[in-house]
Amino acid sequence: MKKIRIAMIGAGETGTPLLNQLLxxxxxxxxxxxxLDLTRPGIALARAREVTVSDNFEALVRAEPELDVIIDVTGVSAVREQLRTLMLETGNTHTVIVHERVALLMMSLGAGQLVETHHAETGY
Incomplete structure (x- = not known):
């Protein structure tokens, strides 16, 4: 079975429950x-499941050019911009960048109700 190859950027309160489901x-x-903070709960979860962790999302993405999806749950618009720039620089037209609002939608559908987040409402 071909699996969907995913990387997650952000491993805090918003990303960790989704990461658990993905794993x-x-x-x-x-x-x-x-x-950036390798003491975050999602980093501990990833390490426990023997998933590569990094404090450098750009290096992680460059090391995995065959990713299908990058899930950005940082809530930081500059991260999204850097990811877009990286995709352009590397000519990557395959990988989809998923915004934290879409991740929130996925988590909410799984929970059967809207999941709260601590991220500010920022535009895509």
């Missing part, structure tokens, strides 16, 4: 998790 999905291959 348990048999059709998903979590290739890496990045966060």
């Amino acid at each position: 348990d999905a048999q059709f998903v291959d979590v290739r890496g998790v990045a966060d």
